[in-house]
Amino acid sequence: MKKLPLLLFIVITTLNISTFAQSNKEDIDIIQSAFGKDKKVLIGQVMQIAAKDSVAFWKLYDEYEAKRKALGRERIGLLQQYADQYDKLDDAKAAQLASSAFANDSKYNNLYQAYFKKFSSVIGGKKSAELFQLETYLQNLTRLYIMNNIPFIGELDKSKVPVKGDNL
Numbered sequence: 001m002k003k004l005p006l007l008l009f010i011v012i013t014t015l016n017i018s019t020f021a022q023s024n025k026e027d028i029d030i031i032q033s034a035f036g037k038d039k040k041v042l043i044g045q046v047m048q049i050a051a052k053d054s055v056a057f058w059k060l061y062d063e064y065e066a067k068r069k070a071l072g073r074e075r076i077g078l079l080q081q082y083a084d085q086y087d088k089l090d091d092a093k094a095a096q097l098a099s100s101a102f103a104n105d106s107k108y109n110n111l112y113q114a115y116f117k118k119f120s121s122v123i124g125g126k127k128s129a130e131l132f133q134l135e136t137y138l139q140n141l142t143r144l145y146i147m148n149n150i151p152f153i154g155e156l157d158k159s160k161v162p163v164k165g166d167n168l
Contacts, residue, residue, distance in 0.1 A: 064115045
């Protein structure tokens with residue numbers, strides 16, 4: 001498990017941003033690139049759910065993943081809006097995108113809290129904490145990769161080379 005963070009970071013930083021445009025596959029692509037398997041297999045290997053809890057766990061996990069992926073698609077939509085509006089981003093649009101991003105973050109936190117309780121009733125608090133530690137880690141790596149590959153507001157404007165006659 002200690003090599004997982006480094007391996008995932010290396011793989012994620014070498015992926016192309018187009019991976020994230022595929023809204024319902026972004027996390028699966030990352031995990032498959034790193035391990036040649038899907039996220040569910042990785043979760044199973046890391047979590048090692050007891051046989052007696054397995055059926056209930058995976059049913060709940062599939063339910064959780066469907067909701068998490070919907071939030072991921074929403075986030076990808078916000079990134080697409082940012083990319084589409086970047087060169088004409090004004091105060092109002094920037095504020096709207098920021099508010100939408102904060103709302104999306106809140107939805108993720110609400111999902112995590114709701115499902116932490118549900119998973120705790122199936123696999124206990126410690127195993128549930130382990131699951132959400134891994135989920136949060138993967139989510140943060142994905143966010144870090146995206147943030148490292150999109151320009152900050154105004155960054156591209158600063159990199160314009162002045163043309164003869166331009167006022168500085």
